[in-house]
Amino acid sequence: MATSNSLDALVQALRRLPGVGVKSAARMAFHLLQHDREGALALSQALAQAVGSMRHCERCHTFCEAQVCEVCQDPERDATRLCVVETPADQSALERTGAFQGLYFVLMGRISPLDGIGPKDIGLKKLLDRASDGVVQEVILATNFTAEGETTAHVISEALKARGLRTTRLARGVPVGSELEYVDLGTIAHALADRR
Amino acid sequence: MATSNSLDALVQALRRLPGVGVKSAARMAFHLLQHDREGALALSQALAQAVGSMRHCERCHTFCEAQVCEVCQDPERDATRLCVVETPADQSALERTGAFQGLYFVLMGRISPLDGIGPKDIGLKKLLDRASDGVVQEVILATNFTAEGETTAHVISEALKARGLRTTRLARGVPVGSELEYVDLGTIAHALADRR
Numbered sequence: 001m002a003t004s005n006s007l008d009a010l011v012q013a014l015r016r017l018p019g020v021g022v023k024s025a026a027r028m029a030f031h032l033l034q035h036d037r038e039g040a041l042a043l044s045q046a047l048a049q050a051v052g053s054m055r056h057c058e059r060c061h062t063f064c065e066a067q068v069c070e071v072c073q074d075p076e077r078d079a080t081r082l083c084v085v086e087t088p089a090d091q092s093a094l095e096r097t098g099a100f101q102g103l104y105f106v107l108m109g110r111i112s113p114l115d116g117i118g119p120k121d122i123g124l125k126k127l128l129d130r131a132s133d134g135v136v137q138e139v140i141l142a143t144n145f146t147a148e149g150e151t152t153a154h155v156i157s158e159a160l161k162a163r164g165l166r167t168t169r170l171a172r173g174v175p176v177g178s179e180l181e182y183v184d185l186g187t188i189a190h191a192l193a194d195r196r
Numbered sequence: 197m198a199t200s201n202s203l204d205a206l207v208q209a210l211r212r213l214p215g216v217g218v219k220s221a222a223r224m225a226f227h228l229l230q231h232d233r234e235g236a237l238a239l240s241q242a243l244a245q246a247v248g249s250m251r252h253c254e255r256c257h258t259f260c261e262a263q264v265c266e267v268c269q270d271p272e273r274d275a276t277r278l279c280v281v282e283t284p285a286d287q288s289a290l291e292r293t294g295a296f297q298g299l300y301f302v303l304m305g306r307i308s309p310l311d312g313i314g315p316k317d318i319g320l321k322k323l324l325d326r327a328s329d330g331v332v333q334e335v336i337l338a339t340n341f342t343a344e345g346e347t348t349a350h351v352i353s354e355a356l357k358a359r360g361l362r363t364t365r366l367a368r369g370v371p372v373g374s375e376l377e378y379v380d381l382g383t384i385a386h387a388l389a390d391r392r
């Protein structure tokens with residue numbers, strides 16, 4: 001592909017997508033130019049449009065085109081419960097369960113000392129202000145059950161407790177539909193300890 | 197992510213990339229909007245630029261911004277040898293070896309009856325005309341050693357032979373640096389049959 005500058009530029013630009021190496025990028029560029037030029041133009045426009053219009057909700061910090069997102073604006077939601085998640089995708093997963101009627105705070109990341117991501121980068125100060133509005137009675141920590149997610153939950157929990165706010169954590173346990181034989185031991189140990 | 201139209205549109209557009217499912221698309225959109233808006237704009241522009249300027253070389257059919265690509269224009273190349281490859285990436289791999297000084301014909305695909313891709317879709321007529329220019333003395337079939345690549349090579353080879361043109365095929369054999377113990381048996385059988 002050495003002879004063409006705009007093709008090289010496209011391959012390089014595709015490599016900035018997470019998880020896309022040089023071979024995938026070349027395959028993507030070939031596919032778009034040879035089989036789906038309409039898709040290439042649609043993607044070009046969607047990127048420019050999203051970058052131009054996406055900002056963060058003033059209340060929950062998720063991606064949003066307005067000042068305040070639809071969820072935060074919904075008067076039907078229970079404003080006494082605030083659920084803290086890492087990303088919009090996590091929020092979306094919780095929404096799909098239909099089991100939570102409260103509001104959210106989206107960290108847009110998680111604390112990761114190895115990557116140089118600290119409390120400031122996840123908007124901890126903003127979360128503390130949000131949770132101290134006098135209406136919120138319970139902050140549900142729904143960060144991931146990874147090392148980084150646990151660290152993040154711990155840091156937030158300590159900061160909120162210092163302000164006298166009650167925090168809870170999603171229960172750890174055996175996934176619905178799974179057989180014990182195939183569940184990892186740490187999960188079984190937690191399910192035992194948290195039995196009810 | 198249900199609350200935002202331009203974010204949804206971006207995720208949908210990213211899904212048109214080959215090998216990108218809904219979860220990867222969401223992760224890519226999040227990464228671009230949260231951490232690399234400059235990269236998102238660069239990709240948007242690279243896509244529009246490539247779609248606008250990329251056409252096919254009149255002689256070898258590869259992607260090219262001019263009427264005829266640099267390789268085809270190069271007077272130093274040996275015009276008596278024509279190497280047939282499936283994609284620009286395959287051509288690029290051959291070029292990197294530095295072992296071939298001839299010219300190319302890029303099929304921009306391969307025959308695949310199951311996908312409804314026949315001789316017409318790989319420009320067989322154009323290749324026959326190109327190879328019959330009176331200068332080409334040998335057509336080297338460098339399609340992949342997959343079922344589809346072999347079928348493609350076979351169809352091209354028959355058509356060229358019918359016109360009295362000589363075709364050769366890349367040698368099959370044991371990859372350089374590999375131990376026989378770990379090479380698949382079909383490859384070893386071919387290496388035995390083609391021993392020299």
Ligand SMILES: [Zn+2]
Nearest residue numbers: 057060069072
């Ligand atoms: Zn919001």
Ligand SMILES: [Zn+2]
Nearest residue numbers: 253256265268
């Ligand atoms: Zn050319």
